[in-house]
Amino acid sequence: MKRQKFQHLVLAVGLAGALFASAAVAADExxxxxxxxxxxxxxxxxxxxxxxxxSDELVAPGVVAVPPQQLRMVAAPAAGLVETILVSPDEEVKEGDPIATLKSSELIEAQRAFLQAAADAALATEKLRRDEQLYKERIIAERRLLVTRAEAAQARSLLDERGQLLALDGMSEQAIETLRKERKLGAALTVRAPVSGVILARHATVGDRVMAAAPLVTIARLKPIWVNLQIPTGRAAALDRTDKVVLPSHGVDGKLIRIGRTVDPATQSVTAVAEFSPGKSPIRPGQAVQAILRIKGTxxxxxxxxxxxxxxxxxxxxxxxxxxxxxxxxxxxxxxxxxxxxxxxxxxxxxxxxxxxxxxxxxxxxxxxxxxxx
Structure with missing residues (x-):
C-alpha cells in the first residue's frame, strides 16, 4: 500500500514538472x-x-590565406647591389633555382679572409708535421709539439669558421671548394630558392643597394591552403559541431582546424580557419570565397x-x-x-x-x- 502511494506521488511530481515546463514555454510565447x-x-x-x-548548413564569407608555416622570406645574404631579379610574382620555383644576383664587396672581403685562413691552416699543418718528425728524433721537447698541435687546431677552427661565413653569404660548398683551389675572388653572388613554392611577392628591384638580411622575395607553398572564415558571434556556438567545410565554387572539401577566441569589434564576428587541399580549380591567396559549413545535429x-x-x-x-x-x-x-x-x-x-x-x-x-x- 505504501509503495503504491509512493508511486502515485512520483507520478504527480512528474506531471507537475511537465505542466510547469509547458507553462514556461507558453509564458515565452x-x-x-x-x-x-x-x-x-x-x-x-x-x-x-x-x-x-x-545535419545542416551555415554559409560564411572568407578570404584565402597562406598558412604562416608555409611562408619563407628570402633575404640578401650579404650587403650589395641587386644586379638582376630572375623571378616574378606568381612564378613557381623549385628548391635551388636562382632568384637574384648581387654584387657584394662584403663577399670579396669574406673570400679574402677565407683564403688567408686556408693558407694559415696549411702552414700550421706543415709545421705540425715537421715538429712531429723532430720530436720522434728527440730534437725538440714535447712541450713545443703540444704548442704546435694547439696552433694547428686553432687554424683549422678558424678555417671552418670562415667557410661557414661564406656559406651564410650564399656560396655553395662547390663554389667554396673552387675558391680554395683556384684562389680567384668574385663579387657576384647568386641567391637561390631555399624551398619549392610560388613567388608571392618581390621586395627588391634591380639597382637597389640592400643591406645584409634585407628581404628580396617571399616564397609560399600553397598546398594545403587556409580560408579565414568570418562567423557571426551568434552562430559561433555551432562551429564545434562542424563536420566539413565546402567551397562550392571550387568543388573542394576541407576541415575546420581552428576557432577564434576573440571577436572583431567592428564586425562582431569570430574568425574560424578551414584547411583545404586545392584540386584542379586553383585557390589563390587573397581571394574572397563563400564557404558552406556542414553542421551536425544537436x-x-x-x-x-x-x-x-x-x-x-x-x-x-x-x-x-x-x-x-x-x-x-x-x-x-x-x-x-x-x-x-x-x-x-x-x-x-x-x-x-x-x-x-x-x-x-x-x-x-x-x-x-x-x-x-x-
Missing amino acids: IAIPLRDQDVQAAGIETKPVEKSSG GGTLWRVPADAVVHYRDKDWVFLRSADGFRAVPVTLVSETPQSASIQGPLSAADQVATRGMLTLLAELAAKDPSAK
Whole structure:
C-alpha cells in the first residue's frame, strides 16, 4: 500500500514538472491577435515548417590565406647591389633555382679572409708535421709539439669558421671548394630558392643597394591552403559541431582546424580557419570565397523554415506561427542558416505554418504586445 502511494506521488511530481515546463514555454510565447482581413491587408504570407535532417548548413564569407608555416622570406645574404631579379610574382620555383644576383664587396672581403685562413691552416699543418718528425728524433721537447698541435687546431677552427661565413653569404660548398683551389675572388653572388613554392611577392628591384638580411622575395607553398572564415558571434556556438567545410565554387572539401577566441569589434564576428587541399580549380591567396559549413545535429528536433521567417528581437530569435485568432510569436534557437533557409529548434510541430512576408507588421505587433518592453 505504501509503495503504491509512493508511486502515485512520483507520478504527480512528474506531471507537475511537465505542466510547469509547458507553462514556461507558453509564458515565452506572445499572442498576436489579427483578423483575416488584417492579415491580407498587411500582405502576410505563411509557409509550412519542415522537419530537418540530422545535419545542416551555415554559409560564411572568407578570404584565402597562406598558412604562416608555409611562408619563407628570402633575404640578401650579404650587403650589395641587386644586379638582376630572375623571378616574378606568381612564378613557381623549385628548391635551388636562382632568384637574384648581387654584387657584394662584403663577399670579396669574406673570400679574402677565407683564403688567408686556408693558407694559415696549411702552414700550421706543415709545421705540425715537421715538429712531429723532430720530436720522434728527440730534437725538440714535447712541450713545443703540444704548442704546435694547439696552433694547428686553432687554424683549422678558424678555417671552418670562415667557410661557414661564406656559406651564410650564399656560396655553395662547390663554389667554396673552387675558391680554395683556384684562389680567384668574385663579387657576384647568386641567391637561390631555399624551398619549392610560388613567388608571392618581390621586395627588391634591380639597382637597389640592400643591406645584409634585407628581404628580396617571399616564397609560399600553397598546398594545403587556409580560408579565414568570418562567423557571426551568434552562430559561433555551432562551429564545434562542424563536420566539413565546402567551397562550392571550387568543388573542394576541407576541415575546420581552428576557432577564434576573440571577436572583431567592428564586425562582431569570430574568425574560424578551414584547411583545404586545392584540386584542379586553383585557390589563390587573397581571394574572397563563400564557404558552406556542414553542421551536425544537436540531438534535438531541427525544423527548417525560410530564412526570412526568423527575426531578431530583444536578443532573441523569433518566428511567427499561424493560430486560430492570428499569430503566436515563438522564441527559437537558430542553429544554422543559409541565404534561402534556416534551421531552428523550438516548440514547433509539423502542422505549423510560419510567416514569411509582412514581417514588419508582425514585429510592430510583437513590440506592442511584449510585456518586457513596457
